[in-house]
Amino acid sequence: GNSVTQMEGPVTLSEEAFLTINCTYTATGYPSLFWYVQYPGEGLQLLLKATKADDKGSNKGFEATYRKETTSFHLEKGSVQVSDSAVYFCALWSRTGNQFYFGTGTSLTVIP
Amino acid sequence: GAGVSQSPSNKVTEKGKDVELRCDPISGHTALYWYRQSLGQGLEFLIYFQGNSAPDKSGLPSDRFSAERTGGSVSTLTIQRTQQEDSAVYLCASSLGASGRQDTQYFGPGTRLTVL
Numbered sequence: 001g002n003s004v005t006q007m008e009g010p011v012t013l014s015e016e017a018f019l020t021i022n023c024t025y026t027a028t029g030y031p032s033l034f035w036y037v038q039y040p041g042e043g044l045q046l047l048l049k050a051t052k053a054d055d056k057g058s059n060k061g062f063e064a065t066y067r068k069e070t071t072s073f074h075l076e077k078g079s080v081q082v083s084d085s086a087v088y089f090c091a092l093w094s095r096t097g098n099q100f101y102f103g104t105g106t107s108l109t110v111i112p
Numbered sequence: 113g114a115g116v117s118q119s120p121s122n123k124v125t126e127k128g129k130d131v132e133l134r135c136d137p138i139s140g141h142t143a144l145y146w147y148r149q150s151l152g153q154g155l156e157f158l159i160y161f162q163g164n165s166a167p168d169k170s171g172l173p174s175d176r177f178s179a180e181r182t183g184g185s186v187s188t189l190t191i192q193r194t195q196q197e198d199s200a201v202y203l204c205a206s207s208l209g210a211s212g213r214q215d216t217q218y219f220g221p222g223t224r225l226t227v228l
Contacts, residue, residue, distance in 0.1 A: 089155070100217070
């Protein structure tokens with residue numbers, strides 16, 4: 001079957017710290033992988049995506065690389081800001097399942 | 113507005129009552145999704161509408177749940193005879209639909225349902 005597992009939160013970091021949020025997946029076929037972000041009081045929005053192995057998605061200083069060999073899509077940012085405080089969701093889209101599968105979300109709080 | 117809107121933002125109801133949740137998608141988006149997020153769980157797919165095609169209801173957890181989309185725009189998710197396990201945040205999303213279900217989805221802020 002298809003599923004996404006992401007690290008549990010909450011995560012609290014100081015401003016300018018390095019961020020990693022782990023995400024691993026199980027899928028049949030070759031899924032597309034996504035990170036969505038939900039800022040306080042707002043709806044989920046797409047942060048970045050990668051559609052095939054070894055692709056790197058990037059946006060707003062965040063990066064994630066599609067690793068087929070480790071079935072992972074870890075989210076990283078070199079220097080977080082207070083404004084990055086949000087809940088981050090890893091997701092995959094499976095052609096065989098023809099739907100999105102989301103992780104449970106990881107809450108990030110960045111303190112000044 | 114520019115984004116997906118949902119109403120109400122919060123709903124508290126008594127067990128056994130019916131509730132209706134509303135979603136206004138982005139204008140021009142032909143695809144519409146409903147998800148449920150229970151405490152500590154990921155988003156759970158409920159139902160998918162695409163244009164005038166028959167909806168994919170495969171994610172609806174029971175026959176107490178139903179949804180309709182009138183005129184290809186606004187959608188209503190109805191839960192009959194609510195149970196405490198229905199308590200969750202219900203999220204609506206829409207997408208252009210041009211590339212099928214892998215199109216980028218735009219989410220509303222959700223409706224938090226609490227069943228007492």
